[in-house]
Structure formats: structure tokens, C-alpha cells
Amino acid sequence: MKAKLLVLIVALLGMIVPGVPMITATTPVHAATNNLVIGYYNGMTTVAAKYNVSVYLNNPVVVNQDGKPISGTADFVINFSQITIQAGEVTMYLSTNGYAQISSSDVQLYSLPTSLINSSKLSKITVTASNGQKLTLTVGEKAIIGAIPLVAVPQGLYYVKAYFGSTAPVATSIAEVNVLPTISISPTSGPAGQTVTVKGYAFSSSHIVNLIISYYVRGKLYKYSHNINASSTGTFTYTFTAPELKLETPAPMGYSTGTVSFQANDTETKTLSNTATWTELPREFTAIAYYSPVIAGWATIRGLFFNGSFSYVPFYETEPIKVTGNYFDPNSQVKLYFDGSLIATATTNGTGYFTVSANVPIAAAGTYTVNATDPLAYIYFSGTTVPEVVVTPNQVVPGQSITVNGYAYTKNSMVNATLLGLELGMHNVTILTNGMNVPTNSLGEWSFSSKIPMAIYGGVHYINATDLNGLSAYAEITVNPLMVLSTSKAPLGSNVTVNLYGLSVGYEYWPLLGLSTGGPYYYYGIAYDNILTYAAPTFGNMTGENSTLITAAGYPMLHAVQLVIDMYPYYYPFTLVSTAWLNVTGTTNTEAQTTAAIKSLNTSVSSQLSSLSSSISSDYSSLSSMLSSLNASVTGISNSVSSLSGNLTTQYSSIMSSLVSISTLVSGLKTTISSDYSSLSSAISSLSSTVSTISSSSSSISSSVTSIGTSVSSLQSAVSSLQSTVSSLSTYLLVVAVLAIIIIVLELVLLVRKK
Numbered sequence: 001m002k003a004k005l006l007v008l009i010v011a012l013l014g015m016i017v018p019g020v021p022m023i024t025a026t027t028p029v030h031a032a033t034n035n036l037v038i039g040y041y042n043g044m045t046t047v048a049a050k051y052n053v054s055v056y057l058n059n060p061v062v063v064n065q066d067g068k069p070i071s072g073t074a075d076f077v078i079n080f081s082q083i084t085i086q087a088g089e090v091t092m093y094l095s096t097n098g099y100a101q102i103s104s105s106d107v108q109l110y111s112l113p114t115s116l117i118n119s120s121k122l123s124k125i126t127v128t129a130s131n132g133q134k135l136t137l138t139v140g141e142k143a144i145i146g147a148i149p150l151v152a153v154p155q156g157l158y159y160v161k162a163y164f165g166s167t168a169p170v171a172t173s174i175a176e177v178n179v180l181p182t183i184s185i186s187p188t189s190g191p192a193g194q195t196v197t198v199k200g201y202a203f204s205s206s207h208i209v210n211l212i213i214s215y216y217v218r219g220k221l222y223k224y225s226h227n228i229n230a231s232s233t234g235t236f237t238y239t240f241t242a243p244e245l246k247l248e249t250p251a252p253m254g255y256s257t258g259t260v261s262f263q264a265n266d267t268e269t270k271t272l273s274n275t276a277t278w279t280e281l282p283r284e285f286t287a288i289a290y291y292s293p294v295i296a297g298w299a300t301i302r303g304l305f306f307n308g309s310f311s312y313v314p315f316y317e318t319e320p321i322k323v324t325g326n327y328f329d330p331n332s333q334v335k336l337y338f339d340g341s342l343i344a345t346a347t348t349n350g351t352g353y354f355t356v357s358a359n360v361p362i363a364a365a366g367t368y369t370v371n372a373t374d375p376l377a378y379i380y381f382s383g384t385t386v387p388e389v390v391v392t393p394n395q396v397v398p399g400q401s402i403t404v405n406g407y408a409y410t411k412n413s414m415v416n417a418t419l420l421g422l423e424l425g426m427h428n429v430t431i432l433t434n435g436m437n438v439p440t441n442s443l444g445e446w447s448f449s450s451k452i453p454m455a456i457y458g459g460v461h462y463i464n465a466t467d468l469n470g471l472s473a474y475a476e477i478t479v480n481p482l483m484v485l486s487t488s489k490a491p492l493g494s495n496v497t498v499n500l501y502g503l504s505v506g507y508e509y510w511p512l513l514g515l516s517t518g519g520p521y522y523y524y525g526i527a528y529d530n531i532l533t534y535a536a537p538t539f540g541n542m543t544g545e546n547s548t549l550i551t552a553a554g555y556p557m558l559h560a561v562q563l564v565i566d567m568y569p570y571y572y573p574f575t576l577v578s579t580a581w582l583n584v585t586g587t588t589n590t591e592a593q594t595t596a597a598i599k600s601l602n603t604s605v606s607s608q609l610s611s612l613s614s615s616i617s618s619d620y621s622s623l624s625s626m627l628s629s630l631n632a633s634v635t636g637i638s639n640s641v642s643s644l645s646g647n648l649t650t651q652y653s654s655i656m657s658s659l660v661s662i663s664t665l666v667s668g669l670k671t672t673i674s675s676d677y678s679s680l681s682s683a684i685s686s687l688s689s690t691v692s693t694i695s696s697s698s699s700s701i702s703s704s705v706t707s708i709g710t711s712v713s714s715l716q717s718a719v720s721s722l723q724s725t726v727s728s729l730s731t732y733l734l735v736v737a738v739l740a741i742i743i744i745v746l747e748l749v750l751l752v753r754k755k
Contacts, residue, residue: 037174
């Protein structure tokens, strides 16, 4: 009786312990004496549970203690103050029994170093649970504070066990944890149309779970329920497609958000799970880019632009725009509309992101809307058209025709276009539309063709166009120099006038427009066939004009007359800016001289070819005769060797005599071949020199030289072939002689050995 009273007093004293969570609690008869204490931590003190605590998995908050609601902070705590903490690592388990051992049915939670629990200070750590889940815990002061991971266990009461290894005792909690049905969702936010996965834990084994889904759309509640069969471990999985909550079409909703709530009812125990909420993220434009012809490049507007919240985009017609959006319907098509007309289509990724480019269509001046539409809704931004003038081509010379087009002007209006700058310093303009206005159509576009005046200084100019409502725009063009000859065909020695237009003579500033026309002041020179014959610098007057005389010179043919920028007084480098072609006509005595020279060379070549042919024939006959004599001597030696029998000395003398004869013949043959080869080489060198003279003399003519060149090339080829033949013959004869001598010597050696 005294013992029971003592236990009761100790239990009552252990209910509340201020400061460090040092807990003393009673031990039920079924539990081990090495006890863990479970309860909750209110930020200052650990409160021990007398019977049990109720928790949702993955949520550190204790929802009640001993069946009563808890107010304020109440995080689930496991207290180690009543046990001896073993060094090393501890692994935590949930168990349906309170025995001081690990059973096969126990469910592993996580592991962590015991040194962290023994620390005198609380610290936050992240552990990887047995199911792979990342879990954040607060450890220290002999306690673990935090949630139980999402493990597959049916609803019910569980003991907590601490396992320090096979050689250490297992610590077991006195009280039990009531694990409540829990649901989790992934992801917790995203765009409408996203797939949301709902997972359930700790429901009654193999029983029906009723999942309730609810949300509001413009104040109206939508509520649905689905019956799902839990597994034997009390788990389930359900996928759900997020609806369109904000209905962003057509009114802008700005930063408004929508949510979907999920809660599950365990139909066996009539227990409700926690509530999980998914938040819909609003569609947004993250970047809007447009190509500006003013800067000849892209300009980008960045930020988060929600439905209808942006209206400052300039629309340059026929130029591209690029739209980037996020949180649209995932993995679906987004269509881009300009004023109701489809201009592009893109496909979103898994988070609803897309980017798409399109050209701005032609439209009259005004403000327009661009809609980005997915299968569920759309958002939009607005912009205003920018008048634009396009000149084709934009690099011209005086007198050249151009086409001028205008876009985004007032529809059904009139436009007047002027060219800025004619005579430097006078700020004069030319009305390109011949004094008449050009009408615009219903889309605000217009077009006309005109010519650039001849009397205009070179460099940058502008074509400015204004309609009756004052809408105005301009386009830049560049006027390049032009050279015009008074005649394109002139007799040799006659004078030709070179007229120059569009010369660069300086700049002119237009203060009302803030623009400058013209270009640098340049000196120019006239070149003839790439030679600066007329080196004296020239320059244009205030309208960029000038003229000079040149002489039609050179061989009768086409000649290039060139205008170059002369970096006077340095004269180098020159920049070619214009070319005109002059056909010089007439005759010169060059043809007669060339013809006579060709005839003389032809005679000389024919004579040398005849001499060469005779020499080659004679030398070939001599070589053939010597070769025959050599063959006869070799035959005699062979016969002598074959008949060699008794007197070696006599035979040997005869052979040596024959060898001397052969040596003499070979020497003579070598001398003859060498002499003949020298003769041939000399003749060929003479012929090559003659051919070189022909090639040099005929370089200034056209058709005659081509014919002679062909003949000479053929001759050179024939001579080269002949020289190769003679050389090969010489080499062949020498080789035959040497081989014959070697054969004789070898036969003598064999005879000597036989003797």
C-alpha cells in the first residue's frame, strides 16, 4: 500500500517540470523500466502526457493532451531525461507494444546522433526519415521536438521507442501517441489546371475514406466528395485537377487568389483529418519585348503584369513582339490574339510557363489589346500603335527611285511626305508626293513611289510624313555619291566630262526635329583603271555637285572610271564610292608590231625544232650501233666461259681481253650518251628561252597570243616527252652494261671454285 502511494506521488510531481525538460513519470506494468516521456513543449516547459497525446503526422502541433484541447504553442516532444542516453546514434520507432525490444511490426521513423540530444542548447536540424521525407526537428536538452514523419501506419495508439544498438536497452514511452488521420498535398500552389496529388495516412486499415474538396468561385461554393479505399496500412493516393477559380476573363483580378480545401473523413472511426489547402497562382506576364525600328533593336519591359494591369506597350506594325507568361494552364496551348486576330500559338510547360513571338499586324492608329488565352481563361495587356515610315531601298544615289510605305496612321486620312535637305545650310525640303496628299486606307497604311533629286548633298537624310490629324513619323535614308559620264563611248584621245552628284559636303542641323542631315566634308579624286590619274582633289558645292574632264586613253576596250574619297593631303588610303564604264574606240600600231614579232618567233622556233629533230635521230642511230657491239662482246664472253675446260690461264687471258674491250666500249658509250645528253639539254634550253620570249612578247594582245600560246604549249609538251625518252634510254644502256659485267665476274668466280 505504501509502495502504490509512493508511485502516485512521484507521478504527480512529474506532471509539470519548469526549465529543462526533466520528466519523471509512472511506468505501466507492460512497459520497460527504461522509460521515454512523451508530451508537448510550450516553448518553456515540457508537459508530460498522463495517458496519451494526439497528433497529425507531419505536423509538430499536439492537438490535445489527455483528451483536452491545448491552447498556445504545443509541439510534440520526446523526452530522454529518465534514461541513460547511449553514445552513438539513436533510431526512433512507432510500435503497437510497449516492450523493451524492437519488433518486426515496429515502424522506423528516423535516426540522429545522440550527441545532439545531449547538447545543453536547443538547435534545429534536418533529418531524412525512413520514407525519404526531409524532416526539421529541434533537438537538445535531452529532448526531440517536432513532427512524426508521414509513415504508413493505420489509425491508432502507438508507443515511441528509442533504439541505441543491439547491445543497449531499448527505451519505450509510458504514454502513447494517438496518430490521427492525416492528408498531405503536392504541390501546395500553382496554376489552374495543375494536377494536385492528395495522399492519406493513418486511416483505418482497408476501410473507406471520404475525401471532401471545396472551393469558391466569385462567391459561390463548390463542394465535392469522393470515396476512396484505404490500404491495409491506412494510406491512399488521389489525383485532382485544379479548377479555374478566379475566372480572370474578362475583368482584371490583379493579385486576387483562390484556394481549394481538402479534408478526409475516416468512415470507420468517424474521425476527420487535418485540412490541406492548395492556392491558385494568378496568370501573369513576366516580360513583354518589342522590336523598335527607332533603335534598330529589342526593348524589354520586365515585371509581373497581371490581367489588364499594363497598357504602355508600343506597337510597331510589321515588327515582332515577344510575350512571356507564367501560371497558365500547364501542358496546354496558349493562343496570342491581337485585337481578336490570332497571331501566334505556344505550349506551356508543367508550371504553365511559355514564351512566344509574333509580328504586330497592320492596324490603324489606336489602342489595342493582346490576349493570351489557354483552355480555361485569358489575361491581356494593352498598347498603342506607333506611326512608322519605311523606305525601300534606304541606300540610294541621286535620281534613284524609291518606294515609301506608312503604317499606323489615321485611317481614311491624307498624308504628305517631304525629304529633308537639298542645298547645305538652306533647310530646304522636297515634297516627294508632288504637292499632293497621299490617302490612307481603313488600316491606316499608305504608299507611293518617287525619285531622289539629282541636286542633293550626300549623307544621311530623312523622309518625314504627317497626316491630317498630326500623326507624324520619319525614316532615315543615306544618299551615296553618283558619277555620270557625258558619254559611255568615246574615241581614243577625246575628252569626256565626268559629272558628280551626291558628294558629301558637311552637316546640317534641324532644331525643330532634333535631327542632322548630311555627312563629313570629303575631298574626292578620279581614278582611271585603278590608277589615280587625276590626282588633284575635287569637292562638291552646296548641293553636292561637281564636274571634271578626262581623256579617253589606253587600249581600245572598256575602261573603269572611278570616284574615290581622297584623304587629302595624305592621298592614302582611298575609298572607292562610285564607278562608271567608258568604252574607248579606235586603233593603234600595237597590232602590227605584235604580228611581225610573232612571225619572226615562229620562224626561229621552226628552225630549232628541225635541228633538234636531226640531232636526236643521229644520236639515236649511234647509240643503237654501240649497243649492238656491246651485245656481241657479251655473247663472245659467254661462249668463252662455256667452253672453258683445260687451260684456265689461257681462258682467263681471253676473258680479261674481252673485259678490256667491253670496258672501252662502255666508256665510249658513256661519253657519247653524256655528250648527246648535253646537246639535247642545250637545244631544249634554247627552245625554252625562245618560248619564254614568245610568251613575254604576246602578253599585250588578245586573240593572236592565245593561238600562239596553244602551239608553244604543245611544242613544249612534245620536247619534254622526247627528253624523257632519251634520258630513260641513257639510263637503260648504263644499267645493261653494269649488269653484264657483274654476270661475267660471277661466272669466273664459279669456275675458279670448281677448279
